Amino acid sequence: MTIPVIEVEDVRVRLRGHTVLEDVNLAVHQDDFYAIIGPNGGGKTTLLKVILGLLQPSCGTVRILGGTGAAARKELGYVPQFRTFDFEYPITVREMVISGRLGHITRFPRRYGAEDHARTEEALRMMGIADLADRQIRDLSGGEQQRAIIARALVGDPKVLLLDEPTVYVDAPTAAQFYSILDRLRERMAIVLVTHDIGVIPEHVTRVACLNRRLYTHDTNEITPDMLEAAYHCPVDLIAHGVPHRVFSEHTEEE
Ligand SMILES: Nc1ncnc2c1ncn2[C@@H]1O[C@H](COP(=O)(O)OP(=O)(O)OP(=O)(O)O)[C@@H](O)[C@H]1O
Incomplete structure (x- = not known):
């Protein structure tokens, strides 16, 4: 088996006294279109930053194509969240x-x-x-x-394209166009997509993981109710077949 393009091993991140990521393990392979879903504040952007070397984990390792350091990270392309760009800059x-x-x-x-x-x-x-x-x-x-x-x-x-919630500000037809572009890019690189848009997973994604401090992975693109419940800490009903695909959550009063 070829070495993973991204390998995250036993990563823990603590920020301002809080554990944001704990015992996170992830292997992304060259032909993966990997989706990472999870609740707000679950640590998705933090995990991308650790992979990109923008944030040092308190323990654990990240390897890109088997290597570490800046040279290995040149193999990564990153599309940060839209809100982080200053589009008023004259360029x-x-x-x-x-x-x-x-x-x-x-x-x-x-x-x-x-x-x-x-x-x-x-x-x-x-x-x-x-x-x-x-x-x-x-x-x-x-x-x-x-x-x-x-x-x-x-x-x-890049050998891997990491995207952080890329369709938040685009309308449905533009999002559909965007996913067909990603489908084409997949022929040239692995893709890791952080998204709340669970509906795109059955059609485009090959593997999925749920992140809420811990990462719950699955070897296929199937989002299981157990995964969602573990990550979202609440009962979740999943309509996995039929269009649109939706997730409804039910919180008890204490939540
Ligand atoms: N620099 C920082 N200092 C302290 N806490 C931080 C820092 N960056 C992130 N956090 C905290 O870490 C947690 C995870 O944040 P992160 O942005 O990774 O979540 P996320 O899953 O990407 O959330 P969202 O879906 O809302 O974008 C949050 O509770 C956030 O407040």
């Missing part, structure tokens, strides 16, 4: 997308070369926004901005 779409190459330039002073420009044009085309390349990022619609953020993550030619 064109092309300038924003090419900035994803900065971490790959080792010479100083940092200057973009032919490969950086070529990869930028390819990513713009791949995301269907080549015609918007000279527009200011602030003048784009939310869905177009979202594509630009993904293009920026793709210019590093």
